[in-house]
Amino acid sequence: MSLDPVDQHIGARLRAFRLQRNLSLQAVGQGLGVTYQQIRKYESGSNRVSASTLYRLAEFFGIDPCAFFEGLPGVGPSDSAWEGDPSMRAVLTRIPDPDLRHHLAALLRALELRDQSEDVPKPVQS
Known part of the structure; x- marks a missing residue:
């Protein structure tokens, strides 16, 4: 089996x-x-x-x-690029409060998205 x-x-x-x-x-x-x-x-x-x-x-x-499912494909914060960083994952899993952990993960994702959007060249105004 x-x-x-x-x-x-x-x-x-x-x-x-x-x-x-x-x-x-x-x-x-x-x-x-x-x-x-x-x-x-x-x-x-x-x-x-x-x-x-x-x-x-x-x-x-x-x-x-939901913490039991974190790390499965398509579930929670594991979709973010920083989740692949073992040190960041270790930090997040040490936060016992699930609400705080969720909000911190959301903040990190938002910061990551902001950094990615700043890398995109802005259109030139005519």
Whole structure:
């Protein structure tokens, strides 16, 4: 059985959030009312995370549920060129407040677009 890339991505994000907070599999499992084995299966992508469990995980970590999807093609700030910069991505993922993170990402995108538009030559007025 091959694993779905989206399930693997969500599992990797779950693992990253857990490790950023220095939490064990057991601690996250207890917070959700499931076994540590189940959390491990979520992290590996071998078991899919249901929408309700994803919501509870987001509440547990104090993040926006959309954070689990960031980095997938066509989702959120990953569409921007600066998102490819690992140091910028590391900075953004450390911001625990999802609203602040979202607004900062939007500001960075707006600044990037402004810089790109300044590179375009202005038409000459006759």
